[in-house]
Each structure stands twice: as structure tokens, then as C-alpha cells.
Amino acid sequence: MQQVSQTCNGLCRAIPVWVVYLLGFAPFVWLLIQLFTYQLGVDPVKVLEHEFGKVGLQFIVGGIVITPLRNWTGINLLKFRRAIGVLAFFYVLAHLLVWLVLDIQLLWGEILTDIFKRPYITIGMFGFLIMAPLALTSNNTSVKKMGAMSWRKLHKLTYLAAPAAAIHYVMVVKGWQIEPLIYLAIVGVLLIARIKLKQRNRSAARV
Amino acid sequence: MRFKPDLTWADVTPKADFLNRRQLMKGAAAMGIGSIGGATMASANAPASIYSTDEEPNTLEEISSYNNFYEFGTGKDEPAEHAYRLTTSPWTVEIDGLVDNPGMYDLNDILSQVTIEERIYRFRCVEAWSMVVPWNGFELRQLLERVGVQSSAKYVAFETLVRPDEMLWQNYDILEWPYREGLRLDEAMNPLTIMATGLYGEELPKQNGAPMRLVVPWKYGFKSIKSIVKISLTEEEPETSWNMQNAREYGFYSNVNPEVSHPRWSQASERRIGGGFFATRQPTQMFNGYEQYVASMYDGMDLSENF
Numbered sequence: 320m321q322q323v324s325q326t327c328n329g330l331c332r333a334i335p336v337w338v339v340y341l342l343g344f345a346p347f348v349w350l351l352i353q354l355f356t357y358q359l360g361v362d363p364v365k366v367l368e369h370e371f372g373k374v375g376l377q378f379i380v381g382g383i384v385i386t387p388l389r390n391w392t393g394i395n396l397l398k399f400r401r402a403i404g405v406l407a408f409f410y411v412l413a414h415l416l417v418w419l420v421l422d423i424q425l426l427w428g429e430i431l432t433d434i435f436k437r438p439y440i441t442i443g444m445f446g447f448l449i450m451a452p453l454a455l456t457s458n459n460t461s462v463k464k465m466g467a468m469s470w471r472k473l474h475k476l477t478y479l480a481a482p483a484a485a486i487h488y489v490m491v492v493k494g495w496q497i498e499p500l501i502y503l504a505i506v507g508v509l510l511i512a513r514i515k516l517k518q519r520n521r522s523a524a525r526v
Numbered sequence: 527m528r529f530k531p532d533l534t535w536a537d538v539t540p541k542a543d544f545l546n547r548r549q550l551m552k553g554a555a556a557m558g559i560g561s562i563g564g565a566t567m568a569s570a571n572a573p574a575s576i577y578s579t580d581e582e583p584n585t586l587e588e589i590s591s592y593n594n595f596y597e598f599g600t601g602k603d604e605p606a607e608h609a610y611r612l613t614t615s616p617w618t619v620e621i622d623g624l625v626d627n628p629g630m631y632d633l634n635d636i637l638s639q640v641t642i643e644e645r646i647y648r649f650r651c652v653e654a655w656s657m658v659v660p661w662n663g664f665e666l667r668q669l670l671e672r673v674g675v676q677s678s679a680k681y682v683a684f685e686t687l688v689r690p691d692e693m694l695w696q697n698y699d700i701l702e703w704p705y706r707e708g709l710r711l712d713e714a715m716n717p718l719t720i721m722a723t724g725l726y727g728e729e730l731p732k733q734n735g736a737p738m739r740l741v742v743p744w745k746y747g748f749k750s751i752k753s754i755v756k757i758s759l760t761e762e763e764p765e766t767s768w769n770m771q772n773a774r775e776y777g778f779y780s781n782v783n784p785e786v787s788h789p790r791w792s793q794a795s796e797r798r799i800g801g802g803f804f805a806t807r808q809p810t811q812m813f814n815g816y817e818q819y820v821a822s823m824y825d826g827m828d829l830s831e832n833f
Contacts (some may be wrong), residue, residue: 354803360591360592360603361584361587361591361592361601361799361800362589362592362655362797362799363601363803364797364803365655403581421803421804422797423807424807426795426807429792429794429795432787432792433792434793436787437788437789437790437791440790440791454610461762464614491790492600493600493653494596494600494700494701494771494772495699495700496600496696497708498702
């Protein structure tokens with residue numbers, strides 16, 4: 320195991336962060352190619368809306384998996400966490416924009432009712448609003464300005480955004496569908512892992 | 527966009543479209559499409575129904591590639607991918623309950639005693655999208671009259687086939703199988719209510735509910751139950767699948783109503799499928815535009831209570 324993680328960590332050191340950005344934008348480009356070649360079926364708006372949302376959730380999971388992964392396996396992907404977080408926000412923003420512009424089509428009456436009266440949209444908007452300051456402060460200048468401690472505290476909000484996104488997905492579908500429940504379970508496990516880790520660190524610090 | 531029942535037969539469908547559909551039907555017949563012979567198709571000489579809309583129908587590809595049929599997957603494109611497994615012939619429908627002639631009816635037998643016609647209906651999904659669908663089918667009341675509805679019957683219950691080795695998602699508890707739906711007897715006897723057996727003059731694609739499905743155009747799409755194997759006349763209001771799954775969100779009536787929101791989204795407007803990437807939403811009509819034919823059935827009822 321140690322050997323595997325060392326090989327991985329060696330590889331990670333060799334991979335520049337821009338590679339992650341490049342790979343991260345691949346689903347976006349791929350969806351646009353499919354859109355312009357009429358491969359998204361008869362309702363491309365919904366496909367884009369759902370796919371952007373799902374890829375966003377996948378990056379959110381990717382972001383919160385990094386600490387438990389390092390803890391469990393020794394694989395350290397910390398270097399890529401900012402890129403993963405920024406990509407997550409990019410897709411969540413794209414998801415929101417498709418909904419606003421192409422789906423509900425800026426009918427503000429319906430949009431505001433949806434946001435305030437419909438729990439799944441309330442939760443989705445809540446997740447987005449949490450993620451926005453995190454994306455805006457995902458740069459070295461912000462870390463310096465805010466100070467590492469308060470920056471870290473702010474970015475702990477990820478642990479609210481992740482369940483919000485997963486619950487939003489479970490609630491948007493009709494019935495109890497398997498895929499959103501799997502995401503919710505993964506987010507749940509990762510959150511519990513994170514809390515356990517924190518408790519252990521605390522008790523270790525006391526000793 | 528308007529419903530124009532006061533016009534003549536020829537006004538209902540633009541003549542060019544009408545001819546195109548006839549050609550389609552002739553073509554389909556020539557190719558031998560349709561294992562139930564011509565029975566699923568409207569006669570090429572039949573006049574257009576007064577109940578048909580003059581709106582542009584969606585293409586066959588749109589109608590048969592964008593489906594909610596959870597027995598074949600929960601994605602819109604999944605039924606088109608998986609429904610080929612369904613065996614639709616032979617097909618028997620059990621009719622029981624408060625009828626004079628209960629029994630197992632072979633589909634061919636049912637079709638031999640009804641008049642198939644074309645009905646171009648708006649179809650409004652509870653998810654706030656819509657299509658225009660040129661169904662071929664017969665009025666449900668023809669079948670009900672044949673089996674003899676007893677005077678104590680107040681409701682009609684329907685069930686979809688349960689066959690988990692062909693309908694693979696029935697192996698999961700997405701809904702409680704079989705899928706079931708129901709109508710009040712007067713709704714079932716309304717001339718708008720049809721059993722559809724075809725689409726565009728061809729046999730109904732399996733993902734659209736072959737070989738026989740209900741179509742109730744003034745109600746949300748999930749009421750229009752697919753691949754029916756059982757019809758029961760009952761005195762009590764029957765259980766219906768989405769109502770069983772979530773009674774707060776899906777009522778027994780589920781009439782299209784722009785003023786009564788679904789708890790999770792507004793029903794005030796809808797997206798017409800096939801309108802292109804930037805197609806604008808359109809306002810949803812009361813009873814999906816069929817108000818004049820159905821509104822009187824709900825006189826005195828609070829539609830936001832009985833949603």
C-alpha cells in the first residue's frame with residue numbers, strides 16, 4: 320500500500336495543475352460538441368442542465384474525498400484540491416445558468432417562487448450561494464489577505480455545500496432513484512470520515 | 527395554439543400534413559408493419575376527429591425517444607433502449623370487477639369490436655414539458671360498453687404488466703409494481719379518453735406503452751398508464767402508483783391545472799419538446815386546453831383540494 324501511495328504521490332508531483340483544469344473542462348467541451356452535433360436527444364436543455372449539475376456534484380465529491388483519501392491510503396492530492404473546487408463551481412454555475420436562461424427562461428416570478436417555495440431549489444440555491452465565496456477566494460491573494468486560519472474556516476463551508484448538492488439531486492428526481500441515493504451515501508460517508516478524523520486529531524492533540 | 531372545435535374536418539389538420547400522414551400510413555401498411563394487422567391504424571379515409579388539435583405534432587423520433595416508463599429505466603432515453611425486450615404478442619387483458627362480462631380478453635378480440643381513429647392530442651407531463659402526439663386508438667367507452675358496466679361501478683382501475691425479466695427495473699422498488707392508475711367512471715366514459723394502440727398510423731412503439739395504453743389528454747401524463755393487462759370496475763377509488771408513492775405531490779385526479787403548483791415546481795408554464803434549444807416556454811392551459819369537454823365533470827369541486 321505504501322508503495323502504491325508513494326508511486327501515486329510521485330506521479331502527482333510530476334503532473335502540473337493545469338492538466339487537471341484541462342481534463343476538468345473536457346466534459347464541458349464534450350457536451351457542447353454533442354449539443355452542436357444534435358446528439359443530446361430531443362430535449363438538449365434538460366440534458367445540459369442535468370449533466371452540468373451531475374458533473375458539478377462529482378467534482379464536489381472529488382474535493383471532499385481528498386483528505387480522507389490521504390488519511391486512508393497516504394495518497395496526497397492536496398495540490399489539486401483548488402482546481403477541483405473551482406471546476407466544481409464552474410459546473411454548478413453552468414447548471415444554474417442553463418436552468419435560469421434556457422429552462423425557466425428568466426421568468427422571475429416563477430424563479431423567485433421556485434427558490435423560496437420549493438425546498439429542492441431552495442437547497443440547491445443555498446449550495447450555490449455557499450460555493451460562490453469559496454470560488455472567489457480560491458487564489459493565493461485571498462489566502463494571504465484573509466489569513467490562513469479564517470480562510471480555512473471559510474472553506475469548511477464545503478462540508479455544507481456537498482450535502483446540499485446531494486440532497487438537491489435526491490429531491491429533484493421523481494421517486495426513489497438509485498443514482499442520486501448513491502451520491503448522497505458517498506457524501507454521507509465522506510462527511511462522517513471527516514468528522515471522525517477531526518475528532519481523532521483533537522484527541523491526539525490533547526495527548 | 528388554439529383549440530378550434532367549431533371548424534370543419536378539413537380545418538383541423540392542414541391538408542399537406544394530412545396527406546403526409548396518409549402516405550405514412552400507406553407506406554407502413556405496404557411494409558407490413560404491425561403484427562396486429564391494420565387494426566391498430568386509423569382508416570386512411572376516416573375524417574380527422576373534432577377532438578384533434580391543429581397544432582404541429584411532434585416527430586415520431588421525439589415521441590419515441592423521450593419517455594417516462596420506469597419499468598424500462600428512469601432516464602428519458604432508457605425506455606427506447608430497453609423496451610425491445612417486451613413481448614407484446616400474444617396480449618391478454620383481464621377485465622373484472624363490476625362488469626357483466628368479466629374475463630380474459632385477447633387484444634385482437636378487443637380490437638375487432640372497436641373503431642380505431644386518429645386523435646392528435648396535446649400531452650402534458652407533470653414535469654412541465656409537453657408534446658403533441660398523433661395517437662391511433664379507440665374510445666375507452668366502446669370497450670366498457672361492450673363488457674357491460676354495472677350500475678354500482680364508480681371507478682375504473684388499470685394495471686400495467688408485471689414481467690421483471692423483460693421489464694428489468696421492476697427488480698427495483700422505484701415504485702410499487704404493478705404500475706396502476708385509475709379514473710372516475712365519468713372520466714373513463716368521456717369521449718376524449720382513448721386506448722391508444724398506434725402512433726403516426728404505425729403500431730405503438732414499445733417504449734410508448736405497446737400494445738395498448740390509456741391516453742387521458744386533460745390529465746398529467748402519468749395518468750395515461752402504459753401496456754395495460756388489467757381493467758377493473760370498482761365502487762371504491764382505486765390506488766394509483768404515484769399517489770401511493772407520494773400522496774402530497776400526486777393526487778388521484780391530477781388534472782392539468784396551471785394554477786395548482788406541484789409542491790416542487792410551478793405548473794404555470796411548460797416547455798414544448800422539439801421546439802429547439804432556445805424555444806420559449808408556453809403558458810399551460812386549464813385542463814390542458816380541453817376545458818370545454820371536461821370542466822363540467824368537476825363542477826363544484828375544489829380543484830386545489832382534489833388536485
